[in-house]
């Protein structure tokens with residue numbers, strides 16, 4: 066028997082056609098599956114976010130459930146409608162991505178939802194800014210926000226050596242006819258606090274600095290413009306200092322207060338743009354205690370209060386930073402002395418307080434603090450020079466540190482003292498020297 070033509074080649078074409086048909090169907094099905102792997106109503110997967118959705122009447126129970134289950138679950142508070150009465154606050158534990166799906170599909174007037182910022186959870190730096198328009202006809206909210214951002218970025222740099230720019234700050238707006246209202250939420254990894262109590266202590270410190278016009282990159286008038294009249298007839302900061310309490314409820318993006326119809330939207334003065342330009346990315350960015358990329362957070366900032374509620378180390382009594390600058394001050398000899406002390410660091414900037422005749426030098430490149438006997442990881446150190454007493458001490462931006470002991474500045478760095486000492490039988494008597502000033506110092 067001779068088969069010169071193999072059977073396979075005879076059937077090849079038909080077989081191929083059938084196989085191709087099947088393959089095509091499989092490919093189509095695979096493609097469909099890839100496009101929509103799981104029905105949208107049940108967005109659950111082993112790799113994706115969990116589908117937990119659990120409602121509680123007590124906040125503690127909700128927070129415990131979230132903590133015990135982990136998986137990125139967060140707790141939200143919402144106002145439940147109760148017939149013939151106001152809303153009733155309930156708590157929901159779910160993943161932010163689930164929250165977003167439900168949140169965006171609700172009618173605006175029913176979006177009365179808040180993030181619960183859990184105590185002891187790391188958090189972004191945030192501000193709640195508000196004032197009554199009728200009580201403050203002269204105040205311009207957007208201008209005030211611009212100034213506050215300037216003061217905050219300066220102070221973040223000064224206290225933590227942390228660089229934050231305006232484009233790192235998400236601004237949400239819920240302003241009405243009668244009330245200015247904006248939220249600022251800092252997106253920079255340089256501005257993550259250990260918890261919202263620490264964040265609040267920092268904001269309190271910043272407000273105190275502004276109140277005393279101590280922030281050198283703003284004029285005194287600009288600093289005072291950040292204080293407004295409240296309905297009790299007091300002058301207070303437009304930063305609400307009451308939003309840094311334990312398990313604080315903080316309103317969500319696109320959410321409105323109960324019975325109002327004014328959702329928080331992206332403010333006109335916002336310049337933050339998320340990497341993915343969509344509302345879900347903005348929603349995630351607006352969450353105070355949620356970090357999409359946990360690994361990117363390397364350092365947690367702390368700013369503790371002492372028992373009296375005041376930050377400890379800022380004890381310069383004076384107001385009005387009358388002179389300030391970078392690197393070199395008008396007191397060249399004292400600059401030289403500080404430079405020697407700061408080695409291997411240098412003078413980052415200096416501020417002169419006229420009333421107390423003190424110069425504060427902020428040092429860069431050296432964080433050795435005598436209070437702890439080693440370098441700080443983040444906090445910068447300072448030298449404070451008291452001109453009338455011809456003394457100096459070292460301090461820092463860590464509120465837990467105590468300031469160093471005041472020491473005498475050697476006479477060779479005090480030419481005016483030498484001059485007066487010459488006149489006074491060549492015995493330098495520091496106590497007898499009263500008021501050196503810029504002119505005398507430059508003789």
Ligand SMILES: [Zn+2]
Pocket residue numbers: 434435436437441460461462463466467
């Ligand atoms: Zn220190």
